[in-house]
Amino acid sequence: MLGICNRIKNTADYYKDFYLGTVKQGEKLVLAAVMTIPDKLVVYSNMQECDEAINLLLEDLHSKNIEMSGVVGPKELSKKVCDIWKKHSGCDIKLEMNMRVYEIREVNKNMIGKGILRLANKKDLDFVGQGICEFQVDTGLSEIPDKDKCYELASKRLLEETIFIWEDSGKAVSMAAKARPTQNGATINLVYTPKELRKKGYATSCVAALSQHLLDSGYRFCSLFTDLANPISNNIYMKIGYQPVGDYDSYIKI
Helix, strand or coil: CCCHHHHHHHCCCCCCCEEEEEECCCCCEEEEEEEEECCCEEECCCCCHHHHHHHHHHHHHCCCCCCCCCCCCCCEHHHHHHHHHHHHHHEEEEEEEEEEEEECCCCCCCCCCCCEEECCCCCHHHHHHHHHHHHHHHHCCCCCCCCHHHHHHHHHHHCCCEEEEECCCCCEEEEEEEEEECCCCEEEEEEECCCCCCCCHHHHHHHHHHHHHHHCCCCEEEEEEEEEECHHHHHHHHEEEEEEEHHHHHHCCC
């Protein structure tokens, strides 16, 4: 959430529209939310009892005519938000993904195999653009991705210098991206290896090397989200040195 807010603050035109909301009791933060419209509402609270705050948040969204497409947040909180949202709107909502958040502060360098990590450049546009398309299919984000939008995102991320390539014998074989940096940490996402190049350890090497690169550049930690339905990737990340710090769920309106 902080990473999204930092991007809004530092790059005013990155998102076409967004919503930021907090509910406080005196000076105490009860609930925080951010939405990069039309993406899902991201929520956070460290309080067990926050139903009243959730109601206030949903009423504020309704008063501003902001339609919600889904909710992402800590497991219990996201479920509670969806239950109250359903009562407010009568809409149908389904669980889209069970996720786990991992954090790393020290990389197991033995997990970095043959090859080199490098910053992606404009010559990698096809590899990255096609990778984003196939990543969306693999993760269930889209059955039929919009190729133009995938390439537009690839061009934007290349310009930002946030995409990294794992290269073996001069060939791009895997990719990963730095995302949502804060003062202390950065997230790794868009981890992708073409189907014909999988089971060679390329993604493992790419994530391990990028994690080390980010830590070496001054971040105290790196984080990433995983799909709990994929035990193989969860196990690999733990071998790299990532430790679980919490479970999140993603819900979508149907």
